[in-house]
Amino acid sequence: MPDLIEHAVLPARRQVPxxxxxxxxxxxxxxLHTRKGLVGLNESQLRDxxxxxxxxxxxIERPVWRLWGG
Incomplete structure (x- = not known):
């Protein structure tokens, strides 16, 4: 019986440069740094x-993982 591992087709691993x-x-x-900076801004600065x-x-309250993708 042939070795199944030799014939298995595995998905290509995506390499991120x-x-x-x-x-x-x-x-x-x-x-993340910019978001934290919003806390200290006053109303006039926020308007700017x-x-x-x-x-x-x-x-500020958005989940941190939503920052990764943009």
Whole structure:
């Protein structure tokens, strides 16, 4: 009986280039830092960036994993 492992077709493993991963990680960390910075802005500063207090709070409360993809 032939060895089944030799004939198994495995899905190709998706390789993410290190450069792409590093760029995504940097973008993630930048978004996390920016999001945390919203907490300290006053109403006038929020208006300057085009956000209301409610919108800023919604952004701050978004789950952290939603920052990864954009």
């Amino acid at each position: 290190a450069k792409t991963f590093q760029a995504r990680l940097q973008a993630f960390l930048r978004r 960036v085009g956000l209301s207090r409610e919108e800023a709070l919604e952004e």
